[in-house]
Amino acid sequence: MLKQERxxxxxxxxxxxxxxxxxxxSKRLSVSEDTIRRDLKELDSQGIIKRVHSGALRKGPPVQDxxxxxxxxxxxxxxxxxxxxxxxxxxxVLLIDGGTTNLQLVHQLPLSLKGTVITNSPxxxxxxxxxxxxxxxxxxGTLFKQSMVNLGIHTYETLNEMRxxxxxxxxxNIDPENGIxxxxxxxxxxxxxxxxxxxxxxxxxxxxxxxxxxNHIVCPTDHLTYLITENVNPDIKRLYExxxxxxxx
Amino acid sequence: MLKQERxxxxxxxxxxxxxxxxxxxSKRLSVSEDTIRRDLKELDSQGIIKRVHSGALRKGPPVQDxxxxxxxxxxxxxxxxxxxxxxxxxxxVLLIDGGTTNLQLVHQLPLSLKGTVITNSPxxxxxxxxxxxxxxxxxxGTLFKQSMVNLGIHTYETLNEMRxxxxxxxxxNIDPENGIxxxxxxxxxxxxxxxxxxxxxxxxxxxxxxxxxxNHIVCPTDHLTYLITENVNPDIKRLYExxxxxxxx
DNA sequence: TGCTTTTCTGCATGTTTGTGCCCCCTTGTT
DNA sequence: AACAAGGGGGCACAAACATGCAGAAAAGCA
Numbered sequence: 229m230l231k232q233e234r235x236x237x238x239x240x241x242x243x244x245x246x247x248x249x250x251x252x253x254s255k256r257l258s259v260s261e262d263t264i265r266r267d268l269k270e271l272d273s274q275g276i277i278k279r280v281h282s283g284a285l286r287k288g289p290p291v292q293d294x295x296x297x298x299x300x301x302x303x304x305x306x307x308x309x310x311x312x313x314x315x316x317x318x319x320x321v322l323l324i325d326g327g328t329t330n331l332q333l334v335h336q337l338p339l340s341l342k343g344t345v346i347t348n349s350p351x352x353x354x355x356x357x358x359x360x361x362x363x364x365x366x367x368x369g370t371l372f373k374q375s376m377v378n379l380g381i382h383t384y385e386t387l388n389e390m391r392x393x394x395x396x397x398x399x400x401n402i403d404p405e406n407g408i409x410x411x412x413x414x415x416x417x418x419x420x421x422x423x424x425x426x427x428x429x430x431x432x433x434x435x436x437x438x439x440x441x442x443n444h445i446v447c448p449t450d451h452l453t454y455l456i457t458e459n460v461n462p463d464i465k466r467l468y469e470x471x472x473x474x475x476x477x
Numbered sequence: 478m479l480k481q482e483r484x485x486x487x488x489x490x491x492x493x494x495x496x497x498x499x500x501x502x503s504k505r506l507s508v509s510e511d512t513i514r515r516d517l518k519e520l521d522s523q524g525i526i527k528r529v530h531s532g533a534l535r536k537g538p539p540v541q542d543x544x545x546x547x548x549x550x551x552x553x554x555x556x557x558x559x560x561x562x563x564x565x566x567x568x569x570v571l572l573i574d575g576g577t578t579n580l581q582l583v584h585q586l587p588l589s590l591k592g593t594v595i596t597n598s599p600x601x602x603x604x605x606x607x608x609x610x611x612x613x614x615x616x617x618g619t620l621f622k623q624s625m626v627n628l629g630i631h632t633y634e635t636l637n638e639m640r641x642x643x644x645x646x647x648x649x650n651i652d653p654e655n656g657i658x659x660x661x662x663x664x665x666x667x668x669x670x671x672x673x674x675x676x677x678x679x680x681x682x683x684x685x686x687x688x689x690x691x692n693h694i695v696c697p698t699d700h701l702t703y704l705i706t707e708n709v710n711p712d713i714k715r716l717y718e719x720x721x722x723x724x725x726x
Numbered sequence: 727t728g729c730t731t732t733t734c735t736g737c738a739t740g741t742t743t744g745t746g747c748c749c750c751c752t753t754g755t756t
Numbered sequence: 757a758a759c760a761a762g763g764g765g766g767c768a769c770a771a772a773c774a775t776g777c778a779g780a781a782a783a784g785c786a
């Protein structure tokens with residue numbers, strides 16, 4: 229694995245998990261702790277992360293702290309969310325999984341929106357507390373604290389009984405050839421299931437993730453109905469269009 | 478747990494509770510009192526907190542924060558939570574439903590606690606995000622936004638498959654003659670079910686609720702194994718004791 | 727393709743940091 | 757004044773770290 233690639237991976241992990249421990253990273257990325265330390269040192273000097281003894285912290289507040297939710301604000305994600313709003317109509321049955329991008333989207337939804345939301349993510353569910361005309365159905369399971377979603381056999385089986393109009397998928401990694409991938413197998417399983425019970429699937433990605441892969445493949449990109457992003461490299465855009473995926477609105 | 482992370486947590490706790498006792502922090506964060514003292518000393522020298530004998534105080538007014546946190550905090554509830562801690566041991570299967578008192582209790586649980594937690598409340602589930610040795614199982618259902626718990630037939634049926642050692646019940650109303658009651662029938666149903674699948678039941682109530690009734694009866698008071706409260710009117714206490722309920726620790 | 731230069735990585739070394747424990751002094755309480 | 761609880765400082769140990777070095781991998785170049 230290239231150094232640059234590895235460092236991008238570290239940033240991605242840190243975006244999801246708000247803290248990382250050098251020794252853990254060493255195992256996850258299969259390099260020595262020395263290398264990880266050098267990476268962290270470098271990323272810190274670039275001001276991207278905050279280096280601390282035994283690991284590093286993300287700059288900015290943790291995501292799961294709900295009271296600080298305003299601060300997960302991010303210009304790009306906000307733009308994506310606003311584009312996605314066009315596909316969400318009253319009386320839909322929405323299936324929404326976890327991730328900060330999805331959380332951002334939910335916060336942009338009009339309070340007057342009517343419909344049903346199915347989710348396996350406690351933070352997403354709570355974000356609807358003020359939407360009086362939305363019925364929220366939570367899918368239970370074993371809480372996967374890293375990304376704050378419920379997973380496991382129970383989640384899978386409950387999903388079997390459900391159908392949705394639109395699945396709003398939180399995407400970690402996507403690549404035109406290999407498809408959508410995530411770092412954990414149990415998450416991949418649930419996402420795949422969610423895709424299969426939904427009529428349409430909508431994904432949002434920042435352009436820097438448009439050609440990244442992770443360990444576990446969820447599905448090919450052509451399972452997506454909509455892929456929302458911005459400032460796409462034309463080459464990559466062409467690759468996606470070859471698969472019949474309309475990029476952007 | 479990283480040092481920086483721990484210190485941030487101390488600051489957060491202090492924002493909620495305006496004063497902290499070193500020995501309490503030691504238990505909650507599962508580190509020695511020496512370490513806590515060093516943390517407090519450090520934070521004080523940075524001017525972030527005010528160190529005092531046996532603990533620390535918040536400097537200045539609380540950070541403005543619209544969240545429900547401040548509403549949660551309450552001296553009495555904190556005391557109740559601390560008493561309840563005595564009944565919670567490692568390796569237990571805990572069943573916890575919603576309510577601010579329960580949330581308060583969860584915040585007091587030592588980070589090193591091991592075991593399993595079953596809950597139908599998203600905020601309770603999320604409150605365990607830092608407890609690395611606790612497996613959280615969320616029970617799904619229809620989100621009842623008023624009290625942020627999942628309810629309904631799906632919740633009921635999932636509970637059928639579960640067993641717990643101790644059920645920590647959030648109590649709205651209790652009365653020695655009429656028993657425990659809540660304002661909604663679906664909540665009553667679920668609470669009753671939870672009682673039936675648990676070996677022991679623990680309730681916490683502030684003394685002003687000790688003789689109040691609501692529309693829907695959950696169960697008689699003698700379904701409780703422990704009832705924790707404080708400053709009880711002796712007359713009322715006698716009424717409870719007549720039913721075989723030990724009041725206070 | 728083959729060669730050189732540069733960058734990157736893992737290991738070995740000695741150093742620093744973080745934490746718990748202990749002793750003994752200080753503070754607050756009764 | 758007596759006594760318990762809290763606190764300072766030193767010690768010890770483990771984990772994390774910086775550094776130098778040598779071999780491997782990548783990049784540049786002919």
